[in-house]
Amino acid sequence: MSFLPSANHPLGADLWTGDLQTIVRNRVPVHGLQQWECFPTSLCHMVEWATVARHPCAPDRRRSHLLVYKTLPVPEPYDAMYPVSVRIYGFLDKFCVGEFGNWNGDSTRAAYAVQSLSLSSMGNTAAWRNQLDRLNLAATFASRVLKVPLPSVQFRHHLHMQRKVFTKRLFDLQESQARHLSPIHDASAQNAHVPRLPEYPWEWNGPLEILEMQQDGNIMPIHEVLLSRGDFVEIDAEFDLVVVRTHATRAHLRVFLTCKQILRLQSARPTQPSGTPMVTTSPTEIRRMRTNQTSENLPSIHPPEPNTLDQVSPSTLQRIRRHSTAFMPINSAPIE
Incomplete structure (x- = not known):
């Protein structure tokens, strides 16, 4: 080589x-x-x-x-x-x-x-x-x-x-049959479901x-x-x-x-599966892990409440309602 x-x-x-x-x-x-x-x-x-x-x-x-x-x-x-x-x-x-x-x-x-x-x-x-x-x-x-x-x-x-x-051989049929004996035996030893090999003139390589x-x-x-x-x-x-x-x-x-x-x-180096989401840490999550700060010092992740509903778009109103109902007590009566 x-x-x-x-x-x-x-x-x-x-x-x-x-x-x-x-x-x-x-x-x-x-x-x-x-x-x-x-x-x-x-x-x-x-x-x-x-x-x-x-x-x-x-x-x-x-x-x-x-x-x-x-x-x-x-x-x-x-x-x-x-x-x-x-x-x-x-x-x-x-x-x-x-x-x-x-x-x-x-x-x-x-x-x-x-x-x-x-x-x-x-x-x-x-x-x-x-x-x-x-x-x-x-x-x-x-x-x-x-x-x-x-x-x-x-x-x-x-x-x-x-x-x-397989290779197509041109030698005598009797010689071909003799050469087939060894490959069939060797293959069957590793796999019990080996298919029947082709007949002359084909020879397994x-x-x-x-x-x-x-x-x-x-x-x-x-x-x-x-x-x-x-x-x-x-x-x-x-x-x-x-x-x-x-x-x-x-x-x-x-x-x-x-x-x-x-x-x-x-060997191939292990990689993260494509379907597994990557773990990323946002700045907000890092700040939450600090125990020496109170909640008053941390920025809010929720938008401030508007003064009037007329200033809020329908999409924003829907988002605010989802936030409010998510923290609703279980025994509270529904808002009419």
């Missing part, structure tokens, strides 16, 4: 505010970062750092290309490809990251089943804009390499990302990895029900390049983000 740097820090930590700056700085020692872990800051640097390669076994021809590292991060065979992944920081907004995402159990809808989440800045404008600029740099690079135009700026305000729940950094720095797996809106998280995401071709217009490139991992760095 690669970090999105700012002009003055390899992790972009200097642009976050308050304790968030410390949290991001402590993620990894910057002096130990390798070249592939530092995302480019210019198109010129991007050319030397990454490339666009054809997907070796893409089931969807619209997604037939990958943004990959140009320099392999670890010694591997020459034909190995590593898709570029980036670490994105932000606050959880809406999310649906359960084991089966938004899937309702209908096998005919397996292609549309996704886990999804969105991130927001919560007012950290400079840090957020820096991340958007880096992501749009990758989109521009892919567009120029493929010579397919972008219809618009791909990453603007909120960041939305998805992960497919397994649960999304969700982690939390403890106070001592250790990272532990957690269940998705522990996540809350407003959690400060680090997302491991890959670029999803989609070439869209329609009859009405020429081909254009759309760039999406695929979530691979969620790491919670700070």
Whole structure:
């Protein structure tokens, strides 16, 4: 995974505010970062750092290309490809990251089943804009390499990302059945009401990895029900390049983000419920709490009685009558 740097820090930590700056700085020692872990800051640097390669076994021809590292991060065979992944920081907004995402159990809808989440800045404008600029740099690079135009700026305000729940496999049916045994068993152990998984060629991609950094720095797996809106998280995401071709217009490139991992760095801070009225103290109430003053020294909260009723408007008269009847003794006779 690669970090999105700012002009003055390899992790972009200097642009976050308050304790968030410390949290991001402590993620990894910057002096130990390798070249592939530092995302480019210019198109010129991007050319030397990454490339666009054809997907070796893409089931969807619209997604037939990958943004990959140009320099392999670890010694591997020459034909190995590593898709570029980036670490994105932000606050959880809406999310649906359960084991089966938004899937309702209908096998005919397996292609549309996704886990999804969105991130927001919560007012950290400079840090957020820096991340958007880096992501749009990758989109521009892919567009120029493929010579397919972008219809618009791909990453603007909120960041939305998805992960497919099922993948359409092209391997042998017998191999598919063997691979299905383990996921079904694992899922049933956590949920007794797991729906029947789709048959070949669909394969369940397994649960999304969700982690939390403890106070001592250790990272532990957690269940998705522990996540809350407003959690400060680090997302491991890959670029999803989609070439869209329609009859009405020429081909254009759309760039999406695929979530691979969620790491919670700070839990959402408790806030006052929106329906709870805020407790405010007026100057009159403060004066009433002073025990060294008599009632004669305090200003009256009731308007003075007028000399004649002819000088009072109907609305004022009605208000005065409400005040007078509110303090009427219980055994008093009604005023005729």
